[in-house]
Amino acid sequence: MAPFAGYSISYVFPERDDPYDEEEGEDEDMDNEPTDVDPESEWLRKPVFDVYDDKRAKVATVKIWAMEFSQIRSSFYGEMDAPSDECMQFGFTLFDERGYTRKRFAKEGNACWGKEISGNDKEMTPVFYVEEIRVEPAHRGKGLGSWIVNELLTSASIANELYLERPPEFLFAWPTVLHGEYHDPPIDRYSELQNPPSATVRQAREQVFCERRDKVVNFFRKCGFRRVGDTAFFCIARDAKHPSHKISAEQDALVKEVTADDPAAAAVAEGERNDAFSKMLGQWGVPGHG
Numbered sequence: 001m002a003p004f005a006g007y008s009i010s011y012v013f014p015e016r017d018d019p020y021d022e023e024e025g026e027d028e029d030m031d032n033e034p035t036d037v038d039p040e041s042e043w044l045r046k047p048v049f050d051v052y053d054d055k056r057a058k059v060a061t062v063k064i065w066a067m068e069f070s071q072i073r074s075s076f077y078g079e080m081d082a083p084s085d086e087c088m089q090f091g092f093t094l095f096d097e098r099g100y101t102r103k104r105f106a107k108e109g110n111a112c113w114g115k116e117i118s119g120n121d122k123e124m125t126p127v128f129y130v131e132e133i134r135v136e137p138a139h140r141g142k143g144l145g146s147w148i149v150n151e152l153l154t155s156a157s158i159a160n161e162l163y164l165e166r167p168p169e170f171l172f173a174w175p176t177v178l179h180g181e182y183h184d185p186p187i188d189r190y191s192e193l194q195n196p197p198s199a200t201v202r203q204a205r206e207q208v209f210c211e212r213r214d215k216v217v218n219f220f221r222k223c224g225f226r227r228v229g230d231t232a233f234f235c236i237a238r239d240a241k242h243p244s245h246k247i248s249a250e251q252d253a254l255v256k257e258v259t260a261d262d263p264a265a266a267a268v269a270e271g272e273r274n275d276a277f278s279k280m281l282g283q284w285g286v287p288g289h290g
Contacts, residue, residue, distance in 0.1 A: 006054025011161040043071040065129040070121040077280035097279040108229035109253035112243035221249040230256035
């Protein structure tokens with residue numbers, strides 16, 4: 001019997017603010033409209049899925065971004081900056097000002113990611129990003145994460161829940177641990193501004209952070225994700241013939257940490273950030289930028 005026979009993934013329907021506006025007298029059939037659209041960014045949807053075992057006990061939760069790059073090509077950086085810092089980092093790091101994959105990733109790191117990961121405008125294919133996969137502690141280490149990722153990439157029913165003709169071609173992720181999430185009790189940032197921790201405490205915290213981050217990275221690698229270039233972002237392809245599937249977890253590229261010890265690399269990274277920021281300002285109509 002399959003290890004996850006009887007398991008299911010259910011779309012969590014978000015509550016509507018005003019499903020029926022009586023003053024306007026609107027009487028629309030809203031059942032066929034997505035309800036998870038970001039109110040500030042209509043090109044961005046944030047569906048949430050709960051995962052249940054064969055006894056209908058919830059064992060995991062998955063949060064996804066579905067991004068319609070085709071809607072924001074002309075103002076890509078400006079739009080990606082709005083929802084969150086994570087969204088901005090994703091957009092600025094992997095894509096140019098029109099939302100197309102940076103050409104260097106065809107040669108950098110695993111040298112296996114190209115323009116195919118930046119969405120299909122003709123078919124209006126969204127770009128998918130895994131914001132979070134949270135598996136309940138009792139169910140970790142059993143392959144459930146890999147099963148969830150496979151379902152997201154192959155399940156026609158999940159695609160139907162998202163109003164898609166077929167499942168996504170690719171899933172992105174940024175496997176990391178938020179600073180402060182791994183401390184018990186949580187860090188009081190305000191107090192530490194008044195009384196900064198010692199170098200020894202900071203070093204111990206950084207070690208804990210790196211250890212937990214590496215566990216998260218290993219989890220995504222086990223699920224089949226591989227690094228994009230030498231960045232902190234990962235991707236997985238639905239097509240089993242995609243070159244990324246030929247790379248084992250052990251062979252996966254390492255992230256390139258830019259430090260003061262490598263001034264040339266630091267200058268390149270800073271130049272890329274400054275260029276992206278300038279183009280974002282240009283898309284906002286700020287004179288002298290673009």
